[in-house]
Structures are given as C-alpha cells and as structure tokens.
Amino acid sequence: MVVEQKVKIDRFGNAWPATLEFCPECGQPDNCGDCTHKQLTTSEVGWLGGWVRLHSEQKYNRMHYNFVAKRLRNHYPHERRAISDTDVIYDSGARRVIEDIAMEFAHRFLADNPEFDAPAFLDQCSPDPESFPFSELWRIDDNE
Numbered sequence: 001m002v003v004e005q006k007v008k009i010d011r012f013g014n015a016w017p018a019t020l021e022f023c024p025e026c027g028q029p030d031n032c033g034d035c036t037h038k039q040l041t042t043s044e045v046g047w048l049g050g051w052v053r054l055h056s057e058q059k060y061n062r063m064h065y066n067f068v069a070k071r072l073r074n075h076y077p078h079e080r081r082a083i084s085d086t087d088v089i090y091d092s093g094a095r096r097v098i099e100d101i102a103m104e105f106a107h108r109f110l111a112d113n114p115e116f117d118a119p120a121f122l123d124q125c126s127p128d129p130e131s132f133p134f135s136e137l138w139r140i141d142d143n144e
Contacts, residue, residue, distance in 0.1 A: 007051075007111060012039045015051040015111070059112045068105050069124035072098050076127045098125075102134055 006018035010027035023030035026037045029048050042052050076089040076098050102125040108110040122134035129135070 003021055013052075014045050015038070017049060020049070054060065060097075060109050065109060065116075066124070069102075069121060072102050072125040073127050076132070078123075099134065099137055103137055 005014045008020075008022060008027065009015055012026070012028070014028070016022070016027075020029045022028065022091050023035035023037065026035060027041060028037075030034060030049070036088050038047070038120045040050075047050050070125060075094075077094050100119070102122055106116075106121055109121065110116045119135035122138055123129040126134045128134045
C-alpha cells in the first residue's frame, strides 16, 4: 500500500504537511493565531516540520527520473521462476516492493514538478510495459 503525504505550499515556496493549521494570508503554519506573515528561516521551517523549496529551481530533473527508473527496472524480477514456492513468494514480494518504491518516487517527483508525467515514468520503471504496465498503478491510486 502506498501512503501519499499531502503537502501545502506557502507563498514563500516552502512545503508543509497538509495536516497543520495554516495562516489564511501567507500559508505558513499558524496554530495560535499570531502569524507575523514574515518568511521563516530555513531552521524554523525544518523545526516546524516543513521543507524549504527553491522558487525557480526544482530538486529533481530528467537525469534523476531516468536513473531511478533504470535502477528499478533492472531489479524487477520479471522472469517467472518455478523452482519452489519460496521463489514464487520472494518474486511477488520483490515485485510489490519495487512497485511501491516506483509509486513513492512518482509522487515525490510530481510534488517537485507539477509538469512531471507520472504514468510515463512508471512505465519506464517496468522491464516490459506491455506485460507489467506500472502506469496502471497510477490509475488505481487516482481512483482511491
């Protein structure tokens, strides 16, 4: 099961867990109603549980997407082995873990870049998109 953490971006570009209470004017955490609407320092953002984001720069780029997809694709046990029941259980467990990791990266990359094409990335993670279409995982996740 993939757990997606919802985030909110304040007007200064910092990301916050959506479970916090926010100032309606600046979007920064405000649980006691005395927000100054001034930008918090990097250490204050970290202390309050947020992430500092750069306004014009993204944390990840195409090089990261391709590297992660290749590593996951190369470790996916796509050949069916019927040596023993243990191997079948191991293969299905390994597949599920790799699919979960791919989904987690897709969510992180999308949070970093709203233009990111998550279904295309997920299909790049698959050793054979025809037999194992990881993009179907994204459609299932969207329906939940």
